[in-house]
Amino acid sequence: MLGLLDSARIVADATVYRLKKREMGNLVTSATLALGLSLPLRDVAHRVAFGLALNVFVYLVNDLFDVEIDQRAEGRDVERTRFLAAHLGAGVQGAALVLGACAALAAAHGRDLLVVLGVNVVVIVLYSRWLKRRPVLDLLSMATWGTSMALVGCPLDSRPGWAMVGLLAILCMVTEGVQVIRDAETDAAAGVRTTAAALGVVRAAALTRALVLAASVYATLTLDVIVGPLLSLGLFTRLDTAHANQSWDRLRLLFGVGWLLIVGHFHLAGRLTGALS
Numbered sequence: 401m402l403g404l405l406d407s408a409r410i411v412a413d414a415t416v417y418r419l420k421k422r423e424m425g426n427l428v429t430s431a432t433l434a435l436g437l438s439l440p441l442r443d444v445a446h447r448v449a450f451g452l453a454l455n456v457f458v459y460l461v462n463d464l465f466d467v468e469i470d471q472r473a474e475g476r477d478v479e480r481t482r483f484l485a486a487h488l489g490a491g492v493q494g495a496a497l498v499l500g501a502c503a504a505l506a507a508a509h510g511r512d513l514l515v516v517l518g519v520n521v522v523v524i525v526l527y528s529r530w531l532k533r534r535p536v537l538d539l540l541s542m543a544t545w546g547t548s549m550a551l552v553g554c555p556l557d558s559r560p561g562w563a564m565v566g567l568l569a570i571l572c573m574v575t576e577g578v579q580v581i582r583d584a585e586t587d588a589a590a591g592v593r594t595t596a597a598a599l600g601v602v603r604a605a606a607l608t609r610a611l612v613l614a615a616s617v618y619a620t621l622t623l624d625v626i627v628g629p630l631l632s633l634g635l636f637t638r639l640d641t642a643h644a645n646q647s648w649d650r651l652r653l654l655f656g657v658g659w660l661l662i663v664g665h666f667h668l669a670g671r672l673t674g675a676l677s
Contacts, residue, residue: 410460410483410484410491411460413480414459414460418455418459423459424455426549426552427448427451427452427455428656429553431444431448431553432553432659432660433554433565433663435663435667436666437553437554437667439553439555444553446509447552447553450502450517453505454502454516454517457498457499458520460491460498462527463491464484464488464492464495464528465529467481467484503517516548516551519551520548523545523548524545527541527544532592533592534593535593535599538580539580539607542573542575543572543573544569546568547565547566547569550564560666563622566622567615567659570611570614571615571659575648575651575655577608577611578648579644579648581639581640582644583596584596584604595607601640609634612634612635613632615655616629616631616634623662624662627661627665631655634651
């Protein structure tokens, strides 16, 4: 097999780049979801290992589809992108090898992770190839992706788990809204019709705020009457191109704290119920 060193470099570069950009947060949410559902620690560890490999795969696939656009976009890792463009075959090989690792980990676990893997492969290809360049569909596809990635930490027959995954789906749309607002100018210049590029930043910001409110209402009605209203603090975040990076960090912090409180309350309630039964 030729180009293994190039493939390894591309996989490593993609992993480090996404970690630096703090874009693998779903691994934390799926791990805490598994812990909140009181899954055995061995099961949690297996799911985390699978989730890490799956994250590397989906982000590398996204990089492969976006390599031409990323070379023209400002603020990208130019050296990394140029190397990938010059070694696309090695990049595809790297993605195939990581996919093989995902499949092996999923098969060793059982049906749930095999289903999650299959869904994520379809979602990331559709998102990277078409949906991320379609107004509104970019947000909806991110909700689908957020759901499918969160299921790494959730047994498919867990009703409480699905309720919490539903919240993550809405929050993923919020953070995607902030990202397309951040990239609105460069996307429009490249002819990429995201929600922000097509509707304008002001309307995209209004839609993103509506999703923040939806997340708060959903969490209040289905998960936690105390933490749910706190999520509405995201309504006061500045949503414009100049402040999008700071807003992205602040919203992720707010949502992360809220998520941990919800999962912690659920885990504690489950343990108390078990102790009393």
